[in-house]
Amino acid sequence: MSLLRSYDAFLFANASQITAVESSLRSLAFFLPGRFKDAELTAEALSASLNILGLYHDSILYRLVSSGSSPASSSSSPGLDSSSPARLAYTxxxxxxxxxxxxxxxxxxxxxxRALVLVGYTELLAEMLARRRGGRKRAWDVVVGIEGVKVALxxxxxxxxxxRPTIQPPIxxxxVDPALLEDLPASGTASPTQWRGARTGLSRPTLASLKAPPATPASGIAGPTRARLAAGSRSGRSAASEFDSDSDSDDTLVESLTEKDVNDYLLSKTLKPADVRSPTELVRPVSSREGLLAEGIWIARPxxxxxxxxxxxxxxxxxFFLSLLLELLARTLRQRSLALASGPRTNPLLLALSGGNPLLGLVTAFLGGAPTNQAVSDVEAAEWKRRGRAFWWYLLRGPAWDGWTKPKLEGLARATxxxxxxxxxxxIVRDHIPLVDEYHFYSAT
Structure with missing residues (x-):
């Protein structure tokens, strides 16, 4: 535990450097395949290790943000004190x-x-090790076993x-930029400028912070607007004379704002429907047989x-065609289930009372309403888009890969x-082509 606390304190003090190191090593892992014997195995081992270490870093940073404590000031847990109030403004x-x-x-x-995320980080490495130690048959046994574990999870x-449908990633x-944590004080005192809601967990400015004078003339303005003001957009003077001149005042800076600048700033402070919803309302549960069947097919397809x-x-x-058919079937059933669960159908009487077209309302009612499959939150929308983009992976599989994608990529490598x-x-493209040929998890979802 002492070692973990020491490492957490080191991470807290050098968060920005560690993030830079992570990014550099991930880039190195991308360039390694094809450089020497077993380079792809080395690259994947490095990538998996970095992902696992990054997962641990994320858990530390999340607890620091949510608890507001620094590792150096805690002794009850490895580097953290969950009872400390929040000090970092984070929504x-x-x-x-x-x-x-x-x-x-x-x-x-x-x-x-977390087990599902860890399996995703290490599945390709496990396949590579199984291929080297047990051959192709043993490797396929490992692949099927890993896919079975993912289905169970x-x-x-x-x-x-x-x-509720599975969201990726599930954690x-x-x-939060880890560099911001380096500027936090080591004490566990709470910030007087932020209030955190107990139910929603959202951070909002306190009344004291609203009454406090701004640190700079344009401190209340959004970043892009503030940068534009600093560049002297209102007149031809330089940025230095814009702010250094004694004749300039806060009123002058405010007058330079356009109506769009003010509206953008106010809209940035406006709560959206998703902001006031409880977390469980951000993703709708499966409420029909079509939806349950769609989710089951999507989970079992890999x-x-x-x-x-x-x-x-x-x-x-x-x-290839079995997988494609199952994915299309899951998508169709999901869209149908979302459309049926999108709300009550249009009532022609309500349309007439609200100024709508009664005739159109009667036609809509006769045809069974006009439900839509619009997502209820950004969480749902992002998940449906991610599943839709998964169809592009079929360009790296079966006849699509052998007959179209692979020849195109080989031609690109020769031309450049x-x-x-x-x-x-x-x-890089030429070095990765054999890996797509050899390993299942290079093109798996």
Missing amino acids: PSPHARYTTHFADSSPAYNLCA RLALLRLTKM PERE FAYALALRKYGRKALLP ENRTLLGIVGG
Whole structure:
């Protein structure tokens, strides 16, 4: 525990440097394949290690932000004091609110979610090690086993969230610049300028902070507007004379703002519907047989695809089209279930009373209403977009990869191999093509 506290204190004091090191090593792992023997294994081991270490860093940073304590001032837990008030002005995103709610309220959810993330970080490394030690057959056994574990974990998350679709990633992401933590005081005193809601967890300015004089003439203005003012957009004078002149005043700076600047600033302070919703309302539970079947097919599809690949091989057409058909079926059923659950159908009487077209209302009612599958929050919208983008991965699979994508990428590598800068990109593409051919998890979702 003492070692963990020391490491947490070191992270707190050098957060920005550690983030830079993480980014540099991840870039190095991307360039390693093809450079020497077993370079891809080294690169993947480095990438998996960095991802796991980053996951630990994220948990520390999240607890620091939520508790407001510094590792050096805590002794009850490894580097943190969960009873300390918040000191960093931070409003979590809807995704962070949703995943944090279930992670904090359900230890089982937290365990399953983190296990699912860890499996995703290490699955390709496990496949590579199995291929080297046991051959192709052993590697496919490992692939099927990993996909089976992922199915079990996703089904567990589906049940633990009371039949809500699985969100990726199922744990909070890093949303605060770690460099900001270096400027926090070591004491555990609370900031007098921020108030945190007990139910929503949102941070808001206190009355004392609103009465306090601004630190700079334009401190209450958003960043882009403040930068524009500093550049002297109102007149031809330099930025220095704009602020150094004794004749300039706060009234002069305010007058330079346009109506759009004021509206943008006010809108940035306006609460959205998702801001006042409870975390459980950010993702709707599955409420129909179509929705439940769609989620089940989506969860089971990677496992069925891996089973078909192990039996028929990567060159066979059946695994490719089976996976594509299941994914399309899951998408269609999900859209139908969301449309049916989007709310009450249009009432022609209400349309007439509200000034709508009664005839159009009668036609709408006769046709069964006009439900939509619009997402209720940014969390849902991001998840549906992510699942929609997953169809692009089929360009790296089966006949699409062998017959179209791979020849195109090989042609790109040949065309750029003698170019100064483009040759670097072509070399990276050429070194990664054999990895897509060899390993399942390079193109798996």
